Amino acid sequence: MNTKGSIVKNEIHNEIKKIEAEHNLHFSNTQKVLLSIEGSITAILDVLYGKVSIFTLDQHFERADDEKAEMLNLSNGDEVHHREVIIFGHGKPMIYARSYIALPRCSKEAHEDIIKGKIPIGRLLKKYKVESRREIKEIYIEEPSAMLKELFKTDEDFVSRDYVVIEHGERIMWTKESFPISYFKKEI
């Protein structure tokens, strides 16, 4: 993928401005919110578009390679749960999300719910009253993969962000969320 990134070292509002200037575009308020909130994306989509649902494209366990070990501060070879979903609203795909989850750092109940793949992670954190914080790592514009082109029926660029969810000082989840750059432009 050809990413044109912006590592979030400074404050999010400055990073968003930088991307707008670099790409000569103007994000809508809703887009800015979706790129910058540290709470649940699902909760915001529920409020804006009515209760959304998720469709799981793939989920499996894998052993962390160096890259994934770094994403989650794990050791190479530790087990991670990989999950790829589409968030649907109004019967249409809205957001693509890929997560790597350090399952041994989650409670047994949450662990089981995650594997079932029916409930968005934001709702699970709420259900299990998880006290956590999020760190946004990167916001960037990129060309979509063939799969995303097919799923969203578009060739346009996507805007994406990567973030980690931290509980008890440890990363429990790394997530990337992406949507086509024309989405969430207008209020509906």
Added chain:
Amino acid sequence: MNTKGSIVKNEIHNEIKKIEAEHNLHFSNTQKVLLSIEGSITAILDVLYGKVSIFTLDQHFERADDEKAEMLNLSNGDEVHHREVIIFGHGKPMIYARSYIALPRCSKEAHEDIIKGKIPIGRLLKKYKVESRREIKEIYIEEPSAMLKELFKTDEDFVSRDYVVIEHGERIMWTKESFPISYFKKEI
């Protein structure tokens, strides 16, 4: 105050719809976000309107009466820190916020920063890497107090929400945030 409330027992998106129906109004996306996010309001305002600042109207210590003890799950007579601020953006008042903080439940450093009154609580939670969760308790429309009418130079109704921030299973803060109902209607 004449409040026309809606206790948040169900999901937020249903509560917001209920208020829209009861008052025959339509919240903008930005208003919905400000009423429903479980992350920091300041962070969102920073992204939407450029870095915002706060002006402290009042802060003092007081002994919790029954009402405040209940808000924070404290005992009657425990010390709470009361703080009233206006969040300013573009040189104009945007949001009024009143907080009751259970200072003994905060770290010493955060405690000192809170008393200085210069930094919005959302930024403090970030600065001290606090892992927490928020529970929105109520969203409602009400007539403004004389002070709010004067500060915002308006007689119109305000929309408000109350929420608590929970850390280590205990309420560290109860906050009410309010803004005039015509604010955040249009993208700027």
